[in-house]
Amino acid sequence: MNTPPDAQGNPPDGPREPRSDRWSDLGRPPLNAAALRRALVREGGLWSDVDVVQRIGSTNSELVARAEAGKAGEGAVLVAEEQTAGRGRLDRQWTAPPRSGLFFSVLLDPAEVPVARWGWLPLLTGVAVATGLARAAGVDTSLKWPNDVLVTVGDEERKTGGILAERAGDAGVVVGVGINVSLRAEELPVPQAGSLALAGAVSTDRDPLLRAVLRSLEDWYGRWREAGGNPVASGLQETYAAGCATLGRVVRAExxxxxxxxxxxxxxxxxxxxxxxxxxxxxxxxxxxxxxHLRPA
Incomplete structure (x- = not known):
């Protein structure tokens, strides 16, 4: 009688290969794409599609290319379990272990808003991210102008997230978000970085975190768009200022x-x-x- 291979495909009496598939780090399970779509894509809502890929260079670059080719419309969300060429502002590299964070981009096309007000989109996204994370992760968040999300680790202010907005031709604007969720101290790309886990988050389950952030973004984007992009009427300017860690400090602008x-x-x-x-x-x-930031407020 022949004994079949085990669940990992190893022969019954042969050498066992170390697991290297997507389940190998059980502390960092994969996102549930089908559940995310069910929760976020709805009639009359902003989000039209949620695509989760295992590995990609940059979600921003890919979504810009899809939008310019007519293969993505407003409300498209592209999420990567791992980015190999993630970018921040000023072409800085953004790296993190697979499934250790939230790395995603969204396509927004606020055609009814004057283009002169589109510069508010990365700041709006910052407010939405900070609000969503505070609710779902239970951590205090703040914003460093213009697009960094900060948390407190010990007594230090640390960057745990960043936002990058790019035009996608006539298709609108792609806004990319990177958030360090479960990174441990030894995994940080630079000592000044942080993560939700290091900040004492009550949850590092990425599915509810992503849902919370995208729902918050849908809410703020809807308010801003209904106000014609007016940052005062939408409450965006006041809310951003209230959560901005840069205000009240002596800073150097390079x-x-x-x-x-x-x-x-x-x-x-x-x-x-x-x-x-x-x-x-x-x-x-x-x-x-x-x-x-040169001195505390």
Whole structure:
């Protein structure tokens, strides 16, 4: 009588291969794509499709390509269990072990909103991510202007997430989000990084975390769009300012062209820019650049 191979395909009396499939790290189970679609894709809702892939270079690059080729419409969500060429602002690399975080991009096309107000989309996404994570993970979150999500690890403020928005031709805007969920201290890409687990999250189950973030994003996007992109009428400007860890601090803004400004961050203006009060009494809005927190508020 022949004994069949075991569940892993090993012969009954032969050498056993170490498991390397998607179930090999039981502390980091895969996302349930079918359940996510059932929970998020509904008639009259924003999300039109949720596609989960095992491994990809960049969800942003892929979704931009799909949108420009007419293969994705507004509300498409692309999620990767692992990114090999994830990108942050200023072309910084974003790396993390497989299934250790949430790495996804969404396609938004707010045609009824003036293009001049589309610059609010990454800030809106930051508010939605911070709100969704606070509810589902039970951690205090804050935002570093313009697009970093911060948590507290010990007594330190650490970056646990980032947001990157890119135009997708005439198809709209692709907004990418990366969130470190279960990374351990030895897995952090840089010492200044953090994760929800290290911040004491009550849950690191990525399925409910992703659902919470996408539902929060749908809510905030709907409010903003109904207000014609008006950040005051939608409540976005006030909410962003309330959760912004940059305001009230002395910061250095490193600007394009090797220029920098030091000043106190005093406001977020109607265009989503950070307003700095400099030593010479001038208030200067910053629309693009890298912000370094120099002193606590």
């Amino acid at each position: 600007l394009p062209g090797d220029r920098s400004i030091v000043g106190e961050a005093v406001a977020i203006d109607g265009d989503g820019r950070l307003v700095l009060a400099t030593e010479n009494g001038v208030q200067e809005p910053v629309g693009a650049g890298d912000i370094v």
